[in-house]
Amino acid sequence: MSVAAEIAELWSAGTPVVYLVTPEEDRAVAACEAAAAAFDARTGVWSSQRGLEPQAPGARDPAALLDALAKASAPFLAVALDFHLALEAPAVARRLRDLVPRLTAEGRCLAIVAPRVAIPDGLQGDVAVVRLPLPDDAELSALLEVVHAGLTHGAAPSPLSAEVRHRALVAARGLSEVQARRAFTRALRRDAVLGPDAIAAIAAEKKRLLAADLGLELVEAPDRPEDLGGLATFKAWMEERALAFDPDASRFGLPPPRGVLLVGVQGCGKSLAAKAAAARLGVPILRLDLPRVLGARAGAEEGLARALEAAEALAPVALWVDEIEKGFAGSAPGEGGDPRAARVLGAFSTWLQERRGPVFVVATANDVSRLPPELLRRGRFDELFFVDLPDLEARREILELHLRRRGRDPGAVDVPSIAELCPDYSGAELEQVVIGALHRAYAQGRELETADLRRIAQDVVPLFKTYEEQIKGLREWSRGRARVAGRPGAVVDLFRRAQG
The missing domain is CATH 3.40.50.300 (P-loop containing nucleotide triphosphate hydrolases)
Structure with a gap:
């Protein structure tokens, strides 16, 4: 209607x-x-x-x-x-x-x-x-015609092909009428037949407007699942869920996958996992800046509603909500009972449950104690994963990935011994081991050696040393509540090691 x-x-x-x-x-x-x-x-x-x-x-x-x-x-x-x-x-x-x-x-x-x-x-x-919903394709098409005709200054406009029109409309989805008019005008002034540069101008204008007006950022997501070290269970789960985006899946009776909540230790790949999930689904990824959208202003509920509406207009898309617990701080009665935060949380929870269309939500959280229980209910997300410090096999994968990304052959150094030397290192800390070793080798005017990696690994103080109790608390919380994102049995190994 x-x-x-x-x-x-x-x-x-x-x-x-x-x-x-x-x-x-x-x-x-x-x-x-x-x-x-x-x-x-x-x-x-x-x-x-x-x-x-x-x-x-x-x-x-x-x-x-x-x-x-x-x-x-x-x-x-x-x-x-x-x-x-x-x-x-x-x-x-x-x-x-x-x-x-x-x-x-x-x-x-x-x-x-x-x-x-x-x-x-x-x-x-x-x-x-x-x-009032955002303009649909029919409204955007009519607007494109008006803008196209208006820029010809009375001369008969050269017709736009159906393919060009489709690309322009896809690029403009998620914009308001005023924003789309601005984007079309900019693109047509750059190229009257809307070639690739003009379509890129529409996409660039949309990226700028979404970030400025709605707190949505179109994120470049080159990370593929195979570029993500460790998290074997999560990657296998994503392979299965990605199949539900195929056209035959709906005929089989499968709904589009709804999303996943990743909780766990900082620096262990939750953000990379969000990007890799979007890449595996073959859809763009939008990052929702919840603290900015909600803020302390009176229009927080409307701001969130507009951002979620834009995400649905851009579907199929992955919506990445980073550190979701910070966005809804104060929503629980024990946190002061902010009624505005509680209303916004309610609106977001309802949208998670009832949203239409293929919007795959990837939410990440570091502090599970601040996670509102509403977000943990089944139906909001398809699955809840716990992301722990990488085990030995995952540390080896991560070190090899970072060496290859920087043009080095992992076989030229003793990666397994370095992986064993870093038992409590996060993925981010393992990356710093590689970067620090490269700095050391470059400063000495020679190629990277195993000794460089070993020296930096011994110097790094991992987060685990400072937050050991909190990390152990996270592991305890995850038992029976979340699936392990890493190798099956890895968390059991960690508990055994801790007890030994």
Whole structure:
């Protein structure tokens, strides 16, 4: 159902106030006008600067708008821009509450257009909230036609091929109408036939706008599962889940995979695993900056809703939520019971459970004590994995990977002995062993040797030395709660070693 049809249906059912949540005022006004056209009704658009146009341009005061609405011949729809600010005044809210019965009985309606929901107490039952969705492919296609024709300055525009049009629309998915117009304009001015450079310009504009407006970052993800050292169980699980993205999977009765939650020790590859998962699925990866989206501002819920809507518009996509426990700090009663944080957590949990479309969520967490229990319920994620310090075999894989990435043959040095020398090292610390050894060899003007790796490995103080109790606590927590991301039996080996 279109937004215009939804407004018309709510209005015809006697809804006195429709609350359109969107930063796109022009699209919201157009939807309201289309809804009024279905009733052959009149509309007026109000702002504090222009009054109610065209009926009462002098009614710039919110109370004057409500008086004009009460006197207008029914059926009538008044579209009020930023009226949520006016409703902060108790007198205005009281006037609207008094007017509600007449609006319902006489066929008038007030449509509030605002970027966030702010409904005073006492009005919630009379207000229907409608979120204006992002433009779909049909709307983006029509917008592309308008922009293309407008840049020709009267000359007949050269037609765009179906393939070029499709690439442009795919590149623009997830943008608002204003943002898409800007991106199309930039691309068409660069290349009127939308060649590869122009499509790249649309993608670059989208990347910039998503990061600036929604806290979403399109991440380059060259990491493949085979570029991830260790985590054998997780990689095998991803191989199986990736098959569910095939077209035949839905016909077989398989839903798209929902996502995975990775908890565990810092520096052990959770972020790399998120990128590798997206690469295995063959989809782009979006990083959601939760602390930035939520922040301390009043529009946190709307900011999160817009970011998640953009992610769905870009599907199929992987959504990476890094250190998810920090984003929802304060949501639990024991953490102060911040009602705003609790509402946002509730909205995010509901989206995880009920989202539509192939959005594969990869969430990572370091501090399980701060993880809200809502996120650990089955149905939010397909699986919960515990990422521990790498075992001997995984340390050897990680060292070999980092040597190969830097143009070195692992067979030229004694990797197994270095792996045995680093029993409590994280993946990040093993990388620093390789980098530090290369620095040492370069400073001495010679090629890398096993002695360089051994010297640096002996000098590094692993995180385990400082946070041994916390890491052991993580391992204890994971038993019976999470699958081991590494080699089966690796955690058992670690417990045995610790007891020995």
